Amino acid sequence: MNDAAAQRGPVLDDEQFRRLAEYGAVEHAEVGHDLYTSGEDTYDFFLLQSATVDIVRTATATEPERLIYRGGAGDFLGELNLLTGQHVYLTARVVSAGTVVRIQPAMLRRAIAEQVDIADTLIEAFRERREVISAAAGNALELVGRSDAGETLTLRTYVTQMLLPNYWLDAASRPGSSLMRRVGLSEDDLPAAMVNGLVLRRATPRTVAEALGLTYRPDGRPIDLVVVGAGPAGLAAAVYGASEGLVTVLLDRAGLGGQAAKSSRIENYLGFPHGVSGEHLTRLAMIQALKFGVRIHSPCAVVGLDLSDERRPAILLEDGASIRCRAVIAATGAHYRHLDLAQWRTFEKTGCIRYAATELDVRGYEGQPVTVVGGANSAGQAALSLATRGATVDLIIRGTDLGARMSSYLSDRIRAHSRIRVHTSSTIRELAGGDTLASIITERSDGRQSRLACRALFCFIGADPVSGWLSGVAKDNDGFVLTDNRLPAQALRTALPFQTSAPRVFAVGDLRSGSTKRVAAAVGDGAGAVSSVHMAIADD
Numbered sequence: 001m002n003d004a005a006a007q008r009g010p011v012l013d014d015e016q017f018r019r020l021a022e023y024g025a026v027e028h029a030e031v032g033h034d035l036y037t038s039g040e041d042t043y044d045f046f047l048l049q050s051a052t053v054d055i056v057r058t059a060t061a062t063e064p065e066r067l068i069y070r071g072g073a074g075d076f077l078g079e080l081n082l083l084t085g086q087h088v089y090l091t092a093r094v095v096s097a098g099t100v101v102r103i104q105p106a107m108l109r110r111a112i113a114e115q116v117d118i119a120d121t122l123i124e125a126f127r128e129r130r131e132v133i134s135a136a137a138g139n140a141l142e143l144v145g146r147s148d149a150g151e152t153l154t155l156r157t158y159v160t161q162m163l164l165p166n167y168w169l170d171a172a173s174r175p176g177s178s179l180m181r182r183v184g185l186s187e188d189d190l191p192a193a194m195v196n197g198l199v200l201r202r203a204t205p206r207t208v209a210e211a212l213g214l215t216y217r218p219d220g221r222p223i224d225l226v227v228v229g230a231g232p233a234g235l236a237a238a239v240y241g242a243s244e245g246l247v248t249v250l251l252d253r254a255g256l257g258g259q260a261a262k263s264s265r266i267e268n269y270l271g272f273p274h275g276v277s278g279e280h281l282t283r284l285a286m287i288q289a290l291k292f293g294v295r296i297h298s299p300c301a302v303v304g305l306d307l308s309d310e311r312r313p314a315i316l317l318e319d320g321a322s323i324r325c326r327a328v329i330a331a332t333g334a335h336y337r338h339l340d341l342a343q344w345r346t347f348e349k350t351g352c353i354r355y356a357a358t359e360l361d362v363r364g365y366e367g368q369p370v371t372v373v374g375g376a377n378s379a380g381q382a383a384l385s386l387a388t389r390g391a392t393v394d395l396i397i398r399g400t401d402l403g404a405r406m407s408s409y410l411s412d413r414i415r416a417h418s419r420i421r422v423h424t425s426s427t428i429r430e431l432a433g434g435d436t437l438a439s440i441i442t443e444r445s446d447g448r449q450s451r452l453a454c455r456a457l458f459c460f461i462g463a464d465p466v467s468g469w470l471s472g473v474a475k476d477n478d479g480f481v482l483t484d485n486r487l488p489a490q491a492l493r494t495a496l497p498f499q500t501s502a503p504r505v506f507a508v509g510d511l512r513s514g515s516t517k518r519v520a521a522a523v524g525d526g527a528g529a530v531s532s533v534h535m536a537i538a539d540d
Helices: 014-021 105-114 116-136 150-161 174-183 205-212 232-243 258-262 278-291 344-349 377-388 408-416 519-536
Strands: 025-029 034-036 045-048 052-057 066-071 091-096 098-103 141-145 167-170 192-195 198-200 225-228 248-251 295-297 302-306 314-317 322-324 327-330 334-336 369-373 392-396 420-423 426-433 437-444 449-453 456-459 463-465 505-507
Touching (some): 014 045, 014 098, 014 116, 045 052, 116 278, 141 150, 150 205, 150 278, 150 344, 174 192, 192 205, 225 519, 232 258, 232 278, 232 327, 232 519, 258 278, 327 519, 344 426, 369 377, 377 408, 377 420, 392 426, 408 420, 437 456, 505 519
Parallel strands (some): 141 167, 225 248, 225 327, 248 295, 327 505, 369 456, 392 420
Antiparallel strands (some): 025 098, 034 091, 045 098, 052 091, 141 192, 192 198, 302 314, 314 322, 334 463, 426 437, 437 449
16 A cells, blocks of 8 residues: 555455355456546446556646555455445556456355444455545545634534545645645635545535435335434434344434433443443444444435325435335434524624534633533543533523532542633623633623633534424424333233334334433334334234
């Protein structure tokens, strides 16, 4: 490999190479022939028997063509987009004639399902290659925008969650302004994205996904299970469903990971004694889902549910399409609440108000005063993450006791941290500033007010269920979905665990009435619901 791709990564031994070759067909490859080309919708997997092939990132708006790595006899070609369905963004060019084994995507998935040792090698290689390519070939997707704009943060968060190789340029920097002049962009066009020569003005996760081929496209295969929502519960349901033989599609309106992906550090999740960020946990789950053949489409907005055929429910998409399946698992969770304050939307748009404390969110606030509002674990994790990065944090909670709704390990650390000030029995009454947030005014329960310097407000005050699309399904007074033992008496008699009032529709995670708002509980919900799906469709 070349440059950043100097590490060859996991390789197949001779016996594994021979076994995998049985899933494809041998071809002769001539010098100068492209096995696949940047911009194509899809491509095949190749084993190199004797040919030598260069993997090249074609020229972009900012850089000339670049060699990423060179593969020789015994190597294999391909990376994570073989599983995600993302359009091809690298070119494979034969530089020394020889033979190759072409394995089509369907046969590759079959090999991954049948050959466990080969699957482990390929998945790890694909993951490592995606990381290497993200550094060496990120210009295949170029992003430019204002670093403090909410739309920019949304777009950057999306491409990070989806593990999309990209190259980010701040519009205020010299390289950023140079790129804008070169492709004819104005301030009104930001954020913008350059994809395979296409310039996307006012780019959004959806327009980028469409350009990359990540939006839903029916392929004619019957679908067993549609999981709506890609938080921990939805990801778990997709992994368990696909690993147990169900043809599984996973849809999400915004990205992967749900609220958990926005947690900077989860320290009480089983198996991670040193803690794990929600973002990293989401990435691991995504790779696992792809390994078992889950088709992931995001952003993909679901707007309704068609129950006219009780045995074949259909998911209705925002673009008018529908997906008929044998069962549905709803895992759409909840959306964030905000404070009813003047200028809230203004500061939200400029990126001064945030609902997460991921690496992207906390970056740039070293030495700055920030505010976190909320009294549960997410707020505590955010406060600690920001303080650890050098910010001065004011933590605002309405209650009188920091430990009332927060795990003791968090509340103890917060009390002991020199950069965090806790304001109990307090609410935020006013936001102040020009284009950016400068300060807030808080009020205690006794009426005393204080002005606090504040460059960013991190809001963790709860959420409301995203259940409006579940038409025809019973809910409680707050809109959370009723399942199994919470259903009305008539439906309860035959209900399976996690089953809703619709026989082949199941609800998991934060969406479910009475759920425990914990990552581990959500994962358990997703796994348990798949067992119920098998029972529900057993008589098909």
